[in-house]
Each structure stands twice: as structure tokens, then as C-alpha cells.
Amino acid sequence: MTRLVLLLVLALVGCSTAPKSDVVKLRFLSLAWQKDSVAVNKQIVAEWNRTHPKVQVEYVPGSWDSIHDQLLTSFAGGEAADVIHNSSDDLSEFAHGGYLADLTTLLPPGLKADIPEATWETTRFKQGVYGVPFLQEPKVILANRALLTQAGVRVPTPDKPWSWDEFAEITKKLTKDTSGDGKTDQYGFAWPMKQPVSTMLNLALNFDGKFFYPHDGKLLATVGPAEREVLQRVHAQLHTDGSAAPGALGMSGSDSLPGFFAGKYAMVFLGLSYRQQMRQQAPKGFDWVTLPPLSGTGPEQGVSPQTLSISEDSPHKREAMEFIDYLVNPANTARLALGDWMLPTSTKAMAAPELNVEQFGWNVGVAAGASLRTSPSQRVRGYAEWKDKIATPAFQQYFRNQISIDELSRKLTEDGNRVLARYQR
Known part of the structure; x- marks a missing residue:
């Protein structure tokens, strides 16, 4: 018994002195x-x-x-x-x-x-x-330089970007029926908006639209004239001017690149990082150029x-x-x-x-x-649910022309604020 105890003690000592x-x-x-x-x-x-x-x-x-x-x-x-x-x-x-x-x-x-x-x-x-x-990552415009040159449009610079009004006229000029069959086969622009919410909220800052404002100690959704500016301009391109490709709405940024390379649209709105895919995937000889963001009352955009x-x-x-x-x-x-x-x-x-x-x-x-600002969604508790359950389907319906701007506003505020209120009690 004594020998067994001694062996156990020695084993424990050995464990305690082992390097850790x-x-x-x-x-x-x-x-x-x-x-x-x-x-x-x-x-x-x-x-x-x-x-x-x-x-x-x-x-x-x-x-x-x-x-x-x-x-x-x-x-x-x-x-x-x-x-x-x-x-x-x-x-x-x-x-x-x-x-x-x-x-x-x-x-x-x-x-x-x-x-x-x-x-x-x-x-x-x-x-x-x-x-x-x-x-x-700012959002920028990637453009087919050859199509811009053929149309004789002014190429914007960081010092002199396109205004939204100039942009609208240019996209109409770049929209064509190149085959003569009576159907548009070259659109001036593509808005890949599989996830439209962050894009629209961040662009709203072009017109000082913030979407979320303090109310009694809470941050709740509000859609006023400033918030409607970009929404209505994009909607007009899609359904009034016909200068934006409706088929691109449900696309991710990567999904839009094959159509861009094929000349289906002269320009596309993408994050700056997509330039890497442009470099890797663009067909040989495809001449593309990075254009600065648009400017409303200012060039600010959220990030x-x-x-x-x-x-x-x-x-x-x-x-x-x-x-x-x-x-x-x-x-x-x-x-x-x-x-x-x-x-x-x-x-x-x-x-x-x-x-x-x-x-x-x-x-x-x-x-x-230099024009990047904090995204309007940044401090909104409950934003993820508001975006997924309310805003995403509402934006998609609006851009498909299934609901009006007033109905979109109602969904974002009345329906949306019921969601946000649960997080901000």
C-alpha cells in the first residue's frame, strides 16, 4: 500500500512539473x-x-x-x-x-x-x-467606353461628375434598338438590385435623404421628399424613359457582367471591388472605364x-x-x-x-x-428585420411597378416602424 501511494505521489509531481x-x-x-x-x-x-x-x-x-x-x-x-x-x-x-x-x-x-x-x-x-x-467601398459606374464615345457624351470626372439630370439624358441617348426590330436591345444603364435596400438608402444621401430620424428617443423610418428623390429617378428610368434594363433588377452585381460585356447595357452601377472581376472576366479588347458616382445636391453616399x-x-x-x-x-x-x-x-x-x-x-x-458618409442604417436597432421582412419586398415591388411610391412609403414607415418599435422600447 505504501509503495502504491508513493507511486501516485511521484506521478502527481511529474504532472505538476511537466512544461505547460x-x-x-x-x-x-x-x-x-x-x-x-x-x-x-x-x-x-x-x-x-x-x-x-x-x-x-x-x-x-x-x-x-x-x-x-x-x-x-x-x-x-x-x-x-x-x-x-x-x-x-x-x-x-x-x-x-x-x-x-x-x-x-x-x-x-x-x-x-x-x-x-x-x-x-x-x-x-x-x-x-x-x-x-x-x-x-463606394459605388461607382462602370461603362463601355466605346459606346460612350459613339454617342458623343461627356465623360465625367471626379471634379465634374454627372448630375442626376444629366445622367438621365445620357442613359436615354445610350438606349437603342440596334437591330431595327422595334425592341430595345441596348439599354443605357443596369441597376443590379437583388438586394436593393442598402443601395437605395446609401444613394439617398445624394439628396440628404436619411430614411431614419429620431422620434421620442427612437430611430424610426420616415420617407419624405429627400428620400423619394433617388427612388423616383430610378423608377422613371425603368418605367417612363425605358433607359434602364428591367431584367437586371433581380441580378447580383456578378450576374450583370455578362450582359454588360455583350453590350446589352452601356453602363452598370456596381461597387468599386467589381473592377477586379472586370479585369479578370472582360472579353479581350473590351474597353471599360470607371466613372465617378453621381451628384444630387451633393456627391455624398452612405457606406x-x-x-x-x-x-x-x-x-x-x-x-x-x-x-x-x-x-x-x-x-x-x-x-x-x-x-x-x-x-x-x-x-x-x-x-x-x-x-x-x-x-x-x-x-x-x-x-x-472623400464623399463617403455613415450609412443611414448604421444605428437603427432592428434594421436587419426591417430590411429583410419589410423593405426588401417593398422596394422590389416598387421597382417592378407593382406598387406606387406612396404605397412604398407606407410599407416602409407604418409596417416597418412596427418592426423597429419592438427593438427600441
Whole structure:
């Protein structure tokens, strides 16, 4: 019996003196999807792991199509990654729900100073900061240069963009029956709006339309003259002028590219990142050009930057922030922007020479960055349900000419505010 006790004691001593791993392990959920972007993200993670042996990062791929539901599940199950890639308009519910860490005291001074204060506002909730905004994407016009030249239209510049009125006249001029069969086979424009809500809300800022206004301490939907401006102009192109392709309405941005390459529409409204697909997929000899955003009372448009957050349940918040600071330092942010064909939020990265060139319209994108503002949806609790259950089907019905602008307004406000009220009691 004594020998057995001695053996047990020795075994326990051996366990207590065995070396313990002091390597911190972090999981980084990344939503990068374009080939170049995935490669750059993985390269930066590998570089971090080589130079930080005590803090190792695992790259975990995710999908923009399912990120909201994925996070709901992972938070509820206590399985969330330490560092989470998302967009600022999806942070509100997670921040208010206590699932994301407040980064206020974790942010390094250099990182905080390099991103404009107005951009930090996109991730500020409850007097806290719940994400680091690092990439942003203006919407631009991609055009068939040959068709513009043939029509003799003025090519806009960042200093002198098209007004909405000039744009309407140009799209009519570019709309043609090229075969002579009495049917339009070349439209002036395509609005790919499989997901129309964020597009219309962000463009409304062209006319200072905000869609959500404070009422008795709540942010509720309101559709006034400013909000109707862009909606009615797009509707007129579709159903009055016939200058916008109705078949493009249900398309995603990628879906619209084959028709654009085939000359079915002279121009298409897309995010800046689609230039990468243009470069990769455009037929040989297809001459395309990036045109600046339109201007109403001003050129402003809304944006919801891509963000990096830290899970509240992460036991390694300090190390997670050190990794984020490395991932989005100015040099790396410029690499990420090039890989995603988007714009950095970093002031220093925005000045990178490789982003300020005319090739592929980078200079047009950088100029558009100065007019980006916080998306109207940013601080609206309940926005995701309002968008999915009310606004998306209502916008689709309106642009298909199935309901009037007044009925659209009623749905967004009366029906929509009943949804929002549940979140803002």
C-alpha cells in the first residue's frame, strides 16, 4: 500500500512539473472571398505567426452570405472566434447584446489616430467602440467606353461628375434598338438590385435623404421628399424613359457582367471591388472605364465599412487587439485594399502610391472616398428585420411597378416602424 501511494505521489509531481504551453492561440474569422484578397489575408496571418511565436493565429474562412446567422449560432454556443470580420451595419445587435468586446481601452493610439473620427462613428454604440473599420467601398459606374464615345457624351470626372439630370439624358441617348426590330436591345444603364435596400438608402444621401430620424428617443423610418428623390429617378428610368434594363433588377452585381460585356447595357452601377472581376472576366479588347458616382445636391453616399471585432468571450482580448493592429497597419491595409480592390479607411494607407494611379480607375475610387458618409442604417436597432421582412419586398415591388411610391412609403414607415418599435422600447 505504501509503495502504491508513493507511486501516485511521484506521478502527481511529474504532472505538476511537466512544461505547460504558454502559446496563446487565436481564431480569426475572415470573410475575404476574392482570390487575391484571400491570398493577402493568409500571407499576413503567416507573417504574424512567424514573427509572434507566443501568439499564434488560426485563419478561419467564413461567408458574407451567412455571417449574421453564423455569428448568432456561434455566440449562443460559446464558439465564436476571437477576431471577427464583419461589416459595421451588422454590429449593432451584437454590440447591444453583449457579444462583442468594447475596444475603447484596447485601441492603440496610433491605430485610433490613423482612422478619421467620422469613420469610427460607424462602429460606436452605447458610448463604446465595437469594431475597427478598415476597408470601405463606394459605388461607382462602370461603362463601355466605346459606346460612350459613339454617342458623343461627356465623360465625367471626379471634379465634374454627372448630375442626376444629366445622367438621365445620357442613359436615354445610350438606349437603342440596334437591330431595327422595334425592341430595345441596348439599354443605357443596369441597376443590379437583388438586394436593393442598402443601395437605395446609401444613394439617398445624394439628396440628404436619411430614411431614419429620431422620434421620442427612437430611430424610426420616415420617407419624405429627400428620400423619394433617388427612388423616383430610378423608377422613371425603368418605367417612363425605358433607359434602364428591367431584367437586371433581380441580378447580383456578378450576374450583370455578362450582359454588360455583350453590350446589352452601356453602363452598370456596381461597387468599386467589381473592377477586379472586370479585369479578370472582360472579353479581350473590351474597353471599360470607371466613372465617378453621381451628384444630387451633393456627391455624398452612405457606406458601411468592413470591420474587425473581438468576441466578448475571448480570454485573450489584448493579444487579439495586437493582432488586429498588425493586420491593419498602414502597409498591410494598403495590401488588403489592393487585394479586395476596395479603399482603406487608414489615412496613411489611402495615400499609398499604388492606390493613387489612373489604371483601373483607382484614382476615381480614391476621390469618391472623400464623399463617403455613415450609412443611414448604421444605428437603427432592428434594421436587419426591417430590411429583410419589410423593405426588401417593398422596394422590389416598387421597382417592378407593382406598387406606387406612396404605397412604398407606407410599407416602409407604418409596417416597418412596427418592426423597429419592438427593438427600441
